[in-house]
Amino acid sequence: MRRKDGTGLVRNELRLLLTAADLRLAGSDHFHGYDLARHLAAAEDAASIMSQPTLYRALRRLEERGALTSEWESLQDAAASGREGRPRRYYRLTSAGTQLAQTELQERQLQWTHGKLIPQPNTA
Amino acid sequence: MNSQTNRNLPPSVRFAHHINRVLSWGMQSQQRQTFLVETLTDWEEMHRDRGSQGVTVRALRGIPAAVWARFDEDNITALPASLAIALVGLAALGAGLLDSTYPVAVRRFIILAALGTFILGAILMSNPRRIVIRRYRLPTLMLAAGFLGMATHMPEHTEWQYDTPFVDTVIADVFMIVGFAVVGIGFSMIFAASFLAKPRVLAMVAGILIMMGTASFAGGQIAWGIAAVATDPAITATSIGVGLASLSFLHVLPRLRHLELT
Numbered sequence: 001m002r003r004k005d006g007t008g009l010v011r012n013e014l015r016l017l018l019t020a021a022d023l024r025l026a027g028s029d030h031f032h033g034y035d036l037a038r039h040l041a042a043a044e045d046a047a048s049i050m051s052q053p054t055l056y057r058a059l060r061r062l063e064e065r066g067a068l069t070s071e072w073e074s075l076q077d078a079a080a081s082g083r084e085g086r087p088r089r090y091y092r093l094t095s096a097g098t099q100l101a102q103t104e105l106q107e108r109q110l111q112w113t114h115g116k117l118i119p120q121p122n123t124a
Numbered sequence: 125m126n127s128q129t130n131r132n133l134p135p136s137v138r139f140a141h142h143i144n145r146v147l148s149w150g151m152q153s154q155q156r157q158t159f160l161v162e163t164l165t166d167w168e169e170m171h172r173d174r175g176s177q178g179v180t181v182r183a184l185r186g187i188p189a190a191v192w193a194r195f196d197e198d199n200i201t202a203l204p205a206s207l208a209i210a211l212v213g214l215a216a217l218g219a220g221l222l223d224s225t226y227p228v229a230v231r232r233f234i235i236l237a238a239l240g241t242f243i244l245g246a247i248l249m250s251n252p253r254r255i256v257i258r259r260y261r262l263p264t265l266m267l268a269a270g271f272l273g274m275a276t277h278m279p280e281h282t283e284w285q286y287d288t289p290f291v292d293t294v295i296a297d298v299f300m301i302v303g304f305a306v307v308g309i310g311f312s313m314i315f316a317a318s319f320l321a322k323p324r325v326l327a328m329v330a331g332i333l334i335m336m337g338t339a340s341f342a343g344g345q346i347a348w349g350i351a352a353v354a355t356d357p358a359i360t361a362t363s364i365g366v367g368l369a370s371l372s373f374l375h376v377l378p379r380l381r382h383l384e385l386t
Contacts, residue, residue, distance in 0.1 A: 034166040038173070049170075049182060052144065052163045053190035089162050 009065075009104050011117065012050065013058045015040060017067055017101045018112045020093040030090040033059055043115025059091065067097030136176035137167040140183035147190040210245025212369040213238050218362060230277045237270025240311075257318040257327065264315040271308030271337075275301050299344035306337030335374055342370035 009017065019040045023031055031039075036059075037050040062068045070091045078087040105111065109120045133141075144163050148156045171179050216238035221231075244263035248255070278301050313330035317323035349363030 032165070033162055034169050048185070051182065051186035051189040052166060053147065053186050056159060056162060083165060083168070086161055086165050086168075088165050089158070 008107070009062075009100070010058070012054060013062055014101065014104050015115075015117065016050075016055070016058050017062060017093070017097055017104075018117075019043065019115070020068065020091070021098060021101055022115075024093050030092045032088045032090055036091070040115065045115070062097065063091075065096075065100065066094060067100050068092065069094055133168065134171050134176060134179075136179040136183075137164075137171050140167045140179050143183045143187065144190075147187065209248060209373055210242055212366065212373050213240070213242030213245055215362070215366045215369050216241060230274055230279060233270045233273030233277060235270075236266050237274065240264070240266030240270055257314070257323050261315060261318050264311045264318070268308050268311040268315055271304045271311065273308075275304035275308055278304065299340050299347065303337045303339075303341030303344055307334050307341060308337075310334035310337060338370050338374045342367045342374065345370065 016036055019036055020031065022043065023036070023039060028035075033052075033055055034049075037055050041047075041049045059068065059070075063070055068091045070089050072089050073087045075085065075087055078084070081088075110117045111120050141160070141164050144160060148159050151159065167179055167183075170182065174182075216234060221235065240263040244260060244267065247259055247263065310330045310333035313326055313333065317326040317330065320326060345363045345367030349360045349365075349367060352359040352363065
């Protein structure tokens with residue numbers, strides 16, 4: 001239920017963080033929630049997209065940890081995009097978030113390949 | 125920011141948004157507004173991607189995730205819990221007042237417990253972020269007396285006014301008696317805890333007992349209601365209603381542990 005303070009990321013949070021890093025590498029510096037979920041599903045070749053409660057809960061937690069920052073677009077920009085009064089919220093990956101993702105991968109001995117978290121190959 | 129839909133949006137988007145409105149009910153208002161605005165724009169974009177079916181499927185698929193997520197909300201309110209409690213009280217009051225159904229002795233205890241439940245829910249609704257335990261002395265005393273009275277005055281199925289007993293099993297009786305007794309003891313403990321300087325531990329133990337007793341009570345009520353289908357639809361409707369309301373109470377009761385207790 002309630003997570004203890006100081007615990008690491010849950011799997012979904014790590015996947016989202018790594019997807020955000022991929023998006024930044026691809027040149028998308030900021031993204032909205034659905035964007036992130038859609039890219040994650042595409043990377044995993046999954047038919048279904050992460051559900052909204054799971055997605056936004058994870059994004060909120062990542063923001064609380066400082067791994068992401070967010071800002072709302074202006075109402076004028078929203079209106080120009082045909083979303084009168086419904087601005088989008090855009091997220092950015094922080095350097096702390098990048099570091100956190102790398103730390104989590106190392107500690108869990110995982111690697112991120114083609115949108116999947118897989119164990120690192122054993123090195124003798 | 126506007127989290128309201130309009131007729132220009134596709135029906136599936138409006139449907140998905142309404143699901144989110146229900147699922148987010150009881151969230152802190154700022155957080156809820158943010159969630160609804162973000163997700164509404166998501167639904168619009170998803171509709172462009174995947175059409176109405178995609179939106180609808182994802183909306184329905186989000187229901188279990190949302191229910192699970194609500195158990196772990198950091199900024200929860202106990203408003204749904206309060207309302208569930210108050211509704212249980214109202215439903216039970218209706219049951220107690222059905223004069224053609226319950227023997228008089230147990231009916232008084234039903235009314236006492238129902239009123240106590242309703243008052244408890246009303247007090248909790250007035251301040252859903254904090255439990256000041258001494259404010260709950262009266263309703264918890266009523267609930268303790270009501271449930272213990274029901275446990276000790278529960279009529280056996282042969283005492284009902286009908287010519288043929290419609291509950292030919294003691295299982296439903298035992299479930300309900302045990303449930304009433306355990307819940308009554310739980311509320312007695314909360315009443316006692318309200319006099320302590322540090323009530324939390326006793327209140328938590330009492331809460332667990334109340335959950336166990338409620339589960340037993342809910343099962344018994346639903347079984348009772350099903351058994352009465354052929355005999356008295358009023359009992360069926362009331363008992364199943366009370367049983368489902370009690371399950372709802374059971375579902376939200378764990379959330380109360382997040383509240384500040386003084």
